[in-house]
Amino acid sequence: MEVRVNVIEKRLRNVKRIISVASGKGGVGKSLVASSLALNLSHKGFNIGLFDLDLYGPSSHIILGVKKQNFPEEEKGIIPPKIHGINFMSIIYFTKDKPSPFRGIDISNIIIELLAITQWGPLDYLIIDMPPGIGDETLDVIRLIKKSEFLVVSTPSKVALGAVSKLLKILIELKIPIIGVIENMVITKSSFIENEVDKLDLTYLGTIYFDKNLEESIGKPDKIFKTNFMKDFDKILGEIDL
Amino acid sequence: MEVRVNVIEKRLRNVKRIISVASGKGGVGKSLVASSLALNLSHKGFNIGLFDLDLYGPSSHIILGVKKQNFPEEEKGIIPPKIHGINFMSIIYFTKDKPSPFRGIDISNIIIELLAITQWGPLDYLIIDMPPGIGDETLDVIRLIKKSEFLVVSTPSKVALGAVSKLLKILIELKIPIIGVIENMVITKSSFIENEVDKLDLTYLGTIYFDKNLEESIGKPDKIFKTNFMKDFDKILGEIDL
Amino acid sequence: MHEWALAESIITTAVEAAEKKKLKTISEIKISIGELQQIEQDIFEFALGEIIKSQDEKLKNVKTIIITEESKLKCKNCGNKWKFADIKKKLNDDESESIHFIPEVTFVHTRCPKCGSPDFEITSGRGVSITSIKGKR
Amino acid sequence: MHEWALAESIITTAVEAAEKKKLKTISEIKISIGELQQIEQDIFEFALGEIIKSQDEKLKNVKTIIITEESKLKCKNCGNKWKFADIKKKLNDDESESIHFIPEVTFVHTRCPKCGSPDFEITSGRGVSITSIKGKR
Numbered sequence: 146m147e148v149r150v151n152v153i154e155k156r157l158r159n160v161k162r163i164i165s166v167a168s169g170k171g172g173v174g175k176s177l178v179a180s181s182l183a184l185n186l187s188h189k190g191f192n193i194g195l196f197d198l199d200l201y202g203p204s205s206h207i208i209l210g211v212k213k214q215n216f217p218e219e220e221k222g223i224i225p226p227k228i229h230g231i232n233f234m235s236i237i238y239f240t241k242d243k244p245s246p247f248r249g250i251d252i253s254n255i256i257i258e259l260l261a262i263t264q265w266g267p268l269d270y271l272i273i274d275m276p277p278g279i280g281d282e283t284l285d286v287i288r289l290i291k292k293s294e295f296l297v298v299s300t301p302s303k304v305a306l307g308a309v310s311k312l313l314k315i316l317i318e319l320k321i322p323i324i325g326v327i328e329n330m331v332i333t334k335s336s337f338i339e340n341e342v343d344k345l346d347l348t349y350l351g352t353i354y355f356d357k358n359l360e361e362s363i364g365k366p367d368k369i370f371k372t373n374f375m376k377d378f379d380k381i382l383g384e385i386d387l
Numbered sequence: 388m389e390v391r392v393n394v395i396e397k398r399l400r401n402v403k404r405i406i407s408v409a410s411g412k413g414g415v416g417k418s419l420v421a422s423s424l425a426l427n428l429s430h431k432g433f434n435i436g437l438f439d440l441d442l443y444g445p446s447s448h449i450i451l452g453v454k455k456q457n458f459p460e461e462e463k464g465i466i467p468p469k470i471h472g473i474n475f476m477s478i479i480y481f482t483k484d485k486p487s488p489f490r491g492i493d494i495s496n497i498i499i500e501l502l503a504i505t506q507w508g509p510l511d512y513l514i515i516d517m518p519p520g521i522g523d524e525t526l527d528v529i530r531l532i533k534k535s536e537f538l539v540v541s542t543p544s545k546v547a548l549g550a551v552s553k554l555l556k557i558l559i560e561l562k563i564p565i566i567g568v569i570e571n572m573v574i575t576k577s578s579f580i581e582n583e584v585d586k587l588d589l590t591y592l593g594t595i596y597f598d599k600n601l602e603e604s605i606g607k608p609d610k611i612f613k614t615n616f617m618k619d620f621d622k623i624l625g626e627i628d629l
Numbered sequence: 630m631h632e633w634a635l636a637e638s639i640i641t642t643a644v645e646a647a648e649k650k651k652l653k654t655i656s657e658i659k660i661s662i663g664e665l666q667q668i669e670q671d672i673f674e675f676a677l678g679e680i681i682k683s684q685d686e687k688l689k690n691v692k693t694i695i696i697t698e699e700s701k702l703k704c705k706n707c708g709n710k711w712k713f714a715d716i717k718k719k720l721n722d723d724e725s726e727s728i729h730f731i732p733e734v735t736f737v738h739t740r741c742p743k744c745g746s747p748d749f750e751i752t753s754g755r756g757v758s759i760t761s762i763k764g765k766r
Numbered sequence: 767m768h769e770w771a772l773a774e775s776i777i778t779t780a781v782e783a784a785e786k787k788k789l790k791t792i793s794e795i796k797i798s799i800g801e802l803q804q805i806e807q808d809i810f811e812f813a814l815g816e817i818i819k820s821q822d823e824k825l826k827n828v829k830t831i832i833i834t835e836e837s838k839l840k841c842k843n844c845g846n847k848w849k850f851a852d853i854k855k856k857l858n859d860d861e862s863e864s865i866h867f868i869p870e871v872t873f874v875h876t877r878c879p880k881c882g883s884p885d886f887e888i889t890s891g892r893g894v895s896i897t898s899i900k901g902k903r
């Protein structure tokens with residue numbers, strides 16, 4: 146009898162909302178959105194956790210500028226280190242940022258282990274930075290974190306929509322709450338994505354424009370607050386009133 | 388005794404070169420590079436196969452504008468349908484483009500099945516459009532397709548490099564041939580990626596600039612030939628002389 | 630006729646295994662085929678026969694025994710267990726044919742009959758394998 | 767002391783299972799811990815004891831038996847088999863500690879001792895499980 150899964154609900158009991166930032170497609174800005182959401186809400190005074198679940202290409206620590214990768218403190222489990230006020234958990238504490246050649250079964254075991262031993266404490270929001278695909282990570286979030294909602298990111302491209310709509314369809318089928326879809330990296334506004342989101346009877350949350358200066362702020366949370374990316378995103382957050 | 392893996396080498400015996408277009412990172416342009424490479428080489432008179440191994444977010448069929456998803460013909464296995472002269476194999480023939488909630492073990496089984504039953508015939512190049520990550524797909528290409536070389540795509544971003552360098556490091560460690568690294572979606576040329584590639588003692592193949600008109604050509608191979616993307620890419624191909 | 634490709638993988642594997650075991654002739658190959666593979670038995674046997682004919686002496690008098698491994702599916706969401714045969718009738722021709730080609734697309738075209746989840750396991754009934762080989766040195 | 771979190775998962779599961787089986791008291795829990803987990807046995811037992819004390823009557827006189835499941839690793843590239851104990855001495859403190867937290871990072875920090883591949887399987891020796899529960903109705 147596998148036991149670790151049985152304690153996961155207890156670990157997340159004092160977390161008010163869990164938001165998985167997902168897409169199906171890679172490189173659409175999931176990690177930027179997840180990290181910015183954590184920074185934004187933390188700045189507004191909320192108690193925030195950020196969980197990087199992209200075990201192959203963890204990115205949140207790069208965006209937040211985490212330098213030292215010491216082990217988390219242990220106290221009836223492991224305590225996520227505080228990074229700019231955010232309770233931050235990532236595989237990098239244990240991989241030391243080396244390549245991670247994991248098969249699906251390993252991914253699933255890692256997620257179970259991390260969920261079973263991480264003591265998040267009371268949180269207003271736990272934000273999960275999801276990898277692309279509809280694989281073990283997505284299936285395990287759906288299976289193990291019943292109260293997770295999804296915030297979905299797309300770009301304006303037909304190629305992105307191909308993967309994004311697959312994720313949306315499976316979430317809809319399984320009746321998982323979808324906060325809505327953010328259109329990111331927009332250069333020229335069109336209604337293509339908005340129309341597709343409408344067809345699925347979901348909420349189109351708004352547009353984040355392509356920000357050619359964003360790269361300079363990567364790794365510098367103070368600067369991220371001042372980017373056009375964050376301005377566009379904050380406007381969306383104001384309207385949806387999370 | 389699992390038998391399907393034993394016939395894979397035979398299936399690929401008449402393929403002169405196998406090039407896996409990979410990155411570690413999603414959304415860097417792997418599928419665009421893989422499809423354009425297939426179109427480009429096919430146009431130059433080579434016999435080309437293209438194998439979309441992104442089972443969650445298959446993209447090559449969108450780029451090539453494949454409309455009907457009929458089953459491949461059967462003849463001592465399955466024969467990849469010809470799309471604009473390219474022998475094209477993709478999971479979409481069997482998923483009918485529906486969501487694919489596969490765990491790693493399923494991915495691995497699908498790859499084995501497809502490699503065991505696909506009759507590519509004689510090819511000059513088989514191009515594999517890889518998904519992101521260093522998961523089952525990457526591990527199985529390394530395990531099952533011993534003669535595969537890797538063509539690696541990155542963008543200029545620190546976030547992309549984080550994942551890309553993990554893939555490069557593991558390929559170097561395992562002594563897998565790496566053709567080199569292409570830097571894609573460049574807006575302002577810098578030497579950041581080139582320097583990192585140099586440090587790893589690998590070949591920096593060149594730059595493909597961000598092409599704001601590329602999207603219009605997606606799904607229209609004739610138009611893809613006329614894009615700035617293809618111009619930049621063709622220049623790189625001319626220099627590396629595949 | 631993609632059965633031919635699978636039959637070839639059987640014979641290739643058997644010949645390799647016989648070489649390792651230093652068998653001069655192979656008298657019997659027991660084959661297990663997952664139910665999800667939905668192999669057409671007569672086509673498969675015909676293919677096996679043709680491939681065996683094209684091979685050398687080693688396989689001249691070989692007997693092939695084919696066993697279908699029953700499928701077992703188990704839901705990771707609700708624990709429910711079922712067989713592919715239970716749900717096969719609900720599939721249209723295209724879905725069924727897709728699963729015949731690639732058994733794992735059952736995750737695309739079918740769901741747990743109890744809770745509707747696509748997150749289930751194939752605990753048996755997929756793949757093609759040799760369960761035993763007999764022969765003389 | 768992340769052992770505490772695992773111990774808690776044992777007790778939570780045991781109590782749930784006892785409820786399902788309608789046991790009034792639990793007299794014995796047999797626990798299997800994968801070697802890769804590298805649990806500190808005394809810390810783990812201490813944690814178990816503390817958690818049991820904080821629980822209700824049901825667990826008052828429970829006996830816990832802890833068995834370490836030996837690790838078995840198998841290379842998917844060359845077929846080689848080994849145990850974690852064989853390679854443990856080559857790890858530095860950080861690597862070893864990482865695997866203690868998350869057994870699967872053994873794929874990050876170790877390789878097949880024969881061919882150097884990271885593509886191997888943990889066929890046994892990971893995870894935490896209850897192998898049996900005894901009690902009275």
Ligand SMILES: Nc1ncnc2c1ncn2[C@@H]1O[C@H](COP(=O)(O)OP(=O)(O)O)[C@@H](O)[C@H]1O
Pocket residue numbers: 168170171172173174175176177178204329330331353354355356357359360363374413414544545546547
């Ligand atoms: N609105 C934007 N403008 C410019 N660049 C962006 C924007 N959003 C994301 N990016 C960049 O795009 C790349 C992919 O973003 P990332 O968050 O890593 O995507 P994902 O997590 O979906 O793979 C990164 O280099 C990131 O800096």
Ligand SMILES: Nc1ncnc2c1ncn2[C@@H]1O[C@H](COP(=O)(O)OP(=O)(O)O)[C@@H](O)[C@H]1O
Pocket residue numbers: 171172302303304305410412413414415416417418419420446571572573595596597598599601602605616
């Ligand atoms: N050089 C480029 N200029 C503009 N857009 C590009 C360029 N390369 C790729 N893209 C776009 O970026 C997105 C991601 O490309 P894709 O090939 O799907 O990446 P991957 O296969 O790595 O996930 C697509 O919308 C594609 O059209």
Ligand SMILES: [Mg+2]
Pocket residue numbers: 175176177199204274275276
């Ligand atoms: Mg990301």
Ligand SMILES: [Mg+2]
Pocket residue numbers: 417418419441446516517518
């Ligand atoms: Mg792609």
Ligand SMILES: [Mg+2]
Pocket residue numbers: 488489490493736747748749750
């Ligand atoms: Mg599944």
Ligand SMILES: [Mg+2]
Pocket residue numbers: 246247248251873884885886887
């Ligand atoms: Mg592995």
Ligand code: NI
Pocket residue numbers: 461630631632729
């Ligand atoms: Ni067939």
Ligand code: NI
Pocket residue numbers: 219767768769866
């Ligand atoms: Ni510990």
Ligand SMILES: [Zn+2]
Pocket residue numbers: 704705706707708709741742743744745746
């Ligand atoms: Zn179910």
Ligand SMILES: [Zn+2]
Pocket residue numbers: 841842843844845846878879880881882883
């Ligand atoms: Zn090995």
